[in-house]
Amino acid sequence: MELAPGMALADRYRLVERIGRGGFGEVFRAYDESLSRAVAIKTLRATEASEAAGKAFLSRFEREARVMASLRHPSIVTVHDRGVHEGVAYVVMELLSGPDLGTVQQQRRVLPAAEVMGYAAQAASAVQYLHGLSEPVVHRDLKPANLVLDDGAVKLCDFGIAAVLAPELTRMTQAGQLMGTPIFAAPEQVRGETASPTWDVFSLGTVLYSLFAGGSPFFAGPDMQESLRRVQFEQPRPLSSWRGDIPAQLSPLVAAMMDKQADRRPPAAFVAQELAAMRDSMNALNAAGSAQLGGAPLGAGSGFGTGFGGGVGIGGMATPPVPDPAAMAEQRIQDAERLLNGGRYADADHDFAEAVKLMKAANRGSDRLVLLAEFGRVRAGYARGDGAASAIRLLRLTDRAEAVLDPSDDFIQTLHRFQAMRR
Structure with missing residues (x-):
């Protein structure tokens, strides 16, 4: 049985988008129609489960589900459900906003x-x-x-x-x-x-x-x-x-x-x-330093931060922080990912587009963040059913990425895998 967006496992979990594939398994963004919530579903593809190693892998898959379902810790992903649908084994997990x-x-x-x-x-x-x-x-x-x-x-x-x-x-x-x-x-x-x-x-x-x-x-x-x-x-x-x-x-x-x-x-x-x-200890030191410097964290401007830059002006007066376009765009992308995970595809597309605008306004239209935001727009488009326009956008994005990134770059490989999943 080949799984695809739109299908419902156990007449309950509606598959929305394939977000991962590798080895024997696939991961889908899905919607639990019974409890009205977004979830992640990890499945074992039936076509590969029938191969020689299939039985051993099914055993391992069942073991993973059993182990995960027993775990309760705030820093461990929560498993909600597991089952088998027409020969396809699956595990239902909380959907994390990501990235890893x-x-x-x-x-x-x-x-x-x-x-x-x-x-x-x-x-x-x-x-x-x-x-x-x-x-x-x-x-x-x-x-x-x-x-x-x-x-x-x-x-x-x-x-x-x-x-x-x-x-x-x-x-x-x-x-x-x-x-x-x-x-x-x-x-x-x-x-x-x-x-x-x-x-x-x-x-x-x-x-x-x-x-x-x-x-x-x-x-x-x-x-x-x-x-x-x-x-x-x-x-x-x-x-x-x-x-x-x-x-x-x-x-x-x-x-x-x-x-x-x-x-x-x-x-x-x-x-x-x-x-x-x-x-x-580090948090306490940073809090103390922030109080002494009028709110600026220790190490600001050291080259390791990704948020807002600041400094000390003449006479010790703190200069107003200058917004960093990359930090603002990155926050937009993170917000968009959360919207995408929550099924708000149009809103997610809007925030991804705003991240692109921020970078282009700063004359940084070729930065990696722009490519990531454009890929978010592609995924949001597919998720809301706009496959034709998203396919064209994906082709153009791949061409741009290949023009500015090394061929071995992980992002290019991700784009190629994403294309392959939609053929």
Whole structure:
């Protein structure tokens, strides 16, 4: 059975737009007609489920649904329902406004330290919760792409390869089979050893390193073997050598989390406690500095912020902040994404268009933010049924993106995948 927008699963969940496809699964933006709310639905495509690996993957899919449905934590995506519709297995989840932290980092390579500390503390709290359950859960695929924003909060998603550490459960992978993303995986994970909570601690450390330094220290481009070698044997340079605006305790903590020896890594509970304390200290310092500088946060104008710039004028008088078009446009895009997720497609299209106008008025019409906003308009158009005009807009957007971006850029690949889904 091929799923498509307009169909209703279980006579209740109306599919609105396909927002993801990969491997065996698809993710749709949908509408719960029973409770009148927007939701996300993850499905297992029946055409691929019939292949040789289908039964094993169905078992894994059911396991993901069961694991996720049992979790209750503010930093973990909530599962509402699960079922099977005409041979298609599905899980109904809360719809997050997004984007994920991987996308955020692509847009703004270097993120403010205080912002990352907020994300880090929330993610660590989620991992602490997973490891503290009566039957501990190891996520096994912690990476920026699986940490999704929702109105400023971070939520951990995608438990497709999670391991429940209960003796009566059979391991879903065989020895030597890698499950997870290599550049964020623990050394013993890439060797195919038995899952352990220490895997997640290592991965979380690598995620934090990546968010602060601008990328995973183990990334070796297309050379997967080199990435695997770096994970197992190469010690990254201290995080403090990349950033001078981070808490003094953070660099040694991340180094301990990324220790090659699993038994030397701190437990998730300790990590969560330390990160929360550092976050609170940074927030207190910023609040104190803001009061002293008449409302300007510490570090304003340092090159790491993305909001409004400001300064101190003659005689110590604070100069009026000058609106940053990119920050204003980015806020418009975030607002538009929330409207799109809520089914308000015309309003979302309007806000995406306003973001484009802001950038063009500042003579920045070729910036990446403009491409992102234009892609939002394409998705809003498809969502409200304006397929013909949206297809033309998508073709023009792809041509523009290919003219200004590197062919290997993730955004271009996203556009190509989006086109392929609508053929």
